[in-house]
Structure formats: C-alpha cells, structure tokens
Amino acid sequence: MYDYLLAHLSLYIDDCHMSDQVSTKKRPEIIAPAGNLEKLKFAVLYGADAVYFGGEQHNLRIRSDNFSRDDIAEAVRFCRERGARTVFLMNSFLHEKDIQPARAYLSEIRDFRFDAVMVSDPGMMLLIREAGIESDIHLSTQMSTLNHLAVKFWRDAGVARIVLAREATADEIRAIKEQTGAAVEVFVHGALCIAYSGRCLLSRYLAGRDANRGDCAQACRWRYSLVEEKRPGEPLEIIEHGPCTEILSSKDLCLVGRLDEYIAAGVDALKIEGRMKSIYYTANTVRIYRHAASLAGTAEFANHLPFYREELDLVSHRPYTDDLFNEFGGNGFAPIPTVKKALFLGYKAGTAPGGGSLVKTFNPVYRGETLDAIFPITDGKRDCSFTVKEIFDDEDRGIDMARPYSFCRVIFDREPDDYAIFRRRL
Numbered sequence: 001m002y003d004y005l006l007a008h009l010s011l012y013i014d015d016c017h018m019s020d021q022v023s024t025k026k027r028p029e030i031i032a033p034a035g036n037l038e039k040l041k042f043a044v045l046y047g048a049d050a051v052y053f054g055g056e057q058h059n060l061r062i063r064s065d066n067f068s069r070d071d072i073a074e075a076v077r078f079c080r081e082r083g084a085r086t087v088f089l090m091n092s093f094l095h096e097k098d099i100q101p102a103r104a105y106l107s108e109i110r111d112f113r114f115d116a117v118m119v120s121d122p123g124m125m126l127l128i129r130e131a132g133i134e135s136d137i138h139l140s141t142q143m144s145t146l147n148h149l150a151v152k153f154w155r156d157a158g159v160a161r162i163v164l165a166r167e168a169t170a171d172e173i174r175a176i177k178e179q180t181g182a183a184v185e186v187f188v189h190g191a192l193c194i195a196y197s198g199r200c201l202l203s204r205y206l207a208g209r210d211a212n213r214g215d216c217a218q219a220c221r222w223r224y225s226l227v228e229e230k231r232p233g234e235p236l237e238i239i240e241h242g243p244c245t246e247i248l249s250s251k252d253l254c255l256v257g258r259l260d261e262y263i264a265a266g267v268d269a270l271k272i273e274g275r276m277k278s279i280y281y282t283a284n285t286v287r288i289y290r291h292a293a294s295l296a297g298t299a300e301f302a303n304h305l306p307f308y309r310e311e312l313d314l315v316s317h318r319p320y321t322d323d324l325f326n327e328f329g330g331n332g333f334a335p336i337p338t339v340k341k342a343l344f345l346g347y348k349a350g351t352a353p354g355g356g357s358l359v360k361t362f363n364p365v366y367r368g369e370t371l372d373a374i375f376p377i378t379d380g381k382r383d384c385s386f387t388v389k390e391i392f393d394d395e396d397r398g399i400d401m402a403r404p405y406s407f408c409r410v411i412f413d414r415e416p417d418d419y420a421i422f423r424r425r426l
C-alpha cells in the first residue's frame, strides 16, 4: 500500500510550482534536503528547484533513510519530469581503505544522470571523473571556502558550483561573486554546527561516530555536568534551561529576513538544511523560501515577512539566528531550548476508495478535532483548517483515533487538496 502511494505521489498538484510573482530579478535556486524518497517528492511538490540526497554510501548522513538504487531511479525520474534538478551526495571524506569501495559504488550509480554530484574530498572528484560520470561537480560547505582565491582554485579544478562555508558573510559573498563570477550556493536555513564548517571530532571522541564520515551523534547537544577535581562522584549538572543542557549547541540559521541582501550579493542557490527532519519541515521551509526568494527586494516582501516568520516558527527548531558567527562575545550561546509549536500529523495521499481522504499519519489524529493544513503556495497564502468528522481504519471500521504511521480514511468537513499537510498547533 505504502509503495503504491509513494509511486502515486507523482500525481501532481495543479500549479504546484508557484509563479514567481512580482520580482523580475533572477531568482536563486531553492535547493532542498531529501532524506528519503517521500521527502524528496514533497520537496519538489512544495516548490524546490533542486533536491540533494545520498545513496547508501559515502554521504554525510549515513543514518538518514538513504536511497537504494530503485529509489535513486525513481527520484531522478520524478525530478526530471518536473524540471527539478538532482544533486547526489558523495561528500564524505575518504580514508585509503575507502577508495576501492567508493570506486565500486560509483560504477554502480554512474548511469543515473544526476545534474550534479556533491563532493568534499578532491579524491572523490577524481574517482567521479574516472568512473565516466559527467555530471557537474558541486563542492560541499565542508571544504570551508571563504574567499575568492579558494573559489578560483576550485573552479579551475573543474567545480561548477561551490557551497560556501556557513561562516561567509553577505559582504564576503558579494566580494567573491564580483571577483570570480563563479556559481555559489549558501545555506539559508536549518541547524548550524558549533564546529568550523562541521569539522569536529567531538562525536568521534565521545561516541566513536565520526561526523566527517556522516555519522555525527550530535554530541554537542548532550547533557553535560561539571565535576570538580576533589569532589568525584558529585557532578554538578549544568542547567541552562529545563529539559536539557546544550552549552555547546548552536542556534538554528534563518535568513528569511535577509534574503534580499544575499540575493543582491549574487548568490545562485539558497540551501535548506535538514535531511533528517520531517516531511512537514521540508515542505514548509521549501514553500516559504521559494515564495520569499520570488518576492525579495520588492515591497510585497515586507508584507509577507510576518507570514514567513510565523510559518518558520511552526517547524521544530532551536531559537533562530541570522548572524550566528557575530553572536560570539561571551553571551551568544545562552539557553537554547528547542522550539516546537506545531505537531506534524500527516498528509493527504489521495482520495480513499469509499470516499473521503486517504491520510498517512505520523502522529495520532482524533475524531472531532480541527487540524491546520498547509499547501504549496500558488497564489499568496491559502492555508486553512479542516475538521475531522469520521475516521476509518484499514478494515473500514469507524475509530476515534488514527494511530501514528498508519493509513486511514478520513471524512473532513470538506475535501482538502491532495498532498495537504496536516498539523496541530501546540
């Protein structure tokens, strides 16, 4: 049932690629995270111009549900049919022992015609070309590219696009563009990392999981306590806020309010972080940044900014920053709780046999409750609410509550569009 539905996500939402409304400037590409095939489809349906995803090896999120060969084939087909670009991740760093497995894996995937392959390690570039893969090469942010000389170096080496270090400021990006004209991509939204461009040994040291090989345990977000040398066994918990301690953990990036500055600097692509995050996160951040990038620099943008901010506040996140690297100075990393103001409940997968909506749930849904629903933004904002009148399980028995991770038939007070995403405000 699930595979069938996933395949039929290819049924299209009318007009789901939003019109690029007022601005006549070249709009940068919105490049979205795709932690699995389902998220990839929602990213495209909600407006991504490009998606990035990894296979079962050699990418920097080995714990996300990475793509099998069949998934990759379906992802490429789905994106190509909708004009979305595919960026395949081969961005782990190679030890000597990794070279032969990487070679073997590249020969397995060389026939998929990705628009680009993302690398960190220059050795991987050589292996990609050796395998006869002609896709563009994109350089990962993990190479910490911060200046125009480094950009020139990589461009001369054959890199088509450089994802700049997250530490690069808008002024630095402008200078790089002016002096090189090279295609650059920057992160505009999502988790940051306290380590420089993600180069960190904390996770490897404490958990044996290497962040530079796609296995970060996010050790910087664990609970820590302080032990005074002469008082062993008397740990002092470092309490900065109720639920946990995150003395090393950073705020999350949110550049929506500064998009015009970044676009004016000449950025070619705006990247959203979060392959491990939910479909709801992916869809909502994509649609907001797509719309915001279309209007950046126009008067309309300011009118929409409160809506953008409210929606981005409704995905789980740590407190946002638009300038983390200038928040240092002793007080930039004060209490950092997670902000969660809405719960992702599920999405409408199509019309149910027997009438009503076929809903895939991710959290419980109750009969009688009123849900928020979001959609791709086709013409300004048109999100609305729906009331759950009846729920039927997979044997068509009436129930009061739909279990998480199930498919059920739901009768709403009126019929939502396919691929509506439902949430409950908390």
Ligand code: SF4
Residues within 6 Å of the ligand: 192, 193, 194, 195, 198, 199, 200, 201, 202, 203, 211, 216, 217, 218, 219, 220, 221
């Ligand atoms: S442990 Fe924290 S600081 Fe280190 S790589 Fe992972 S997220 Fe970044």
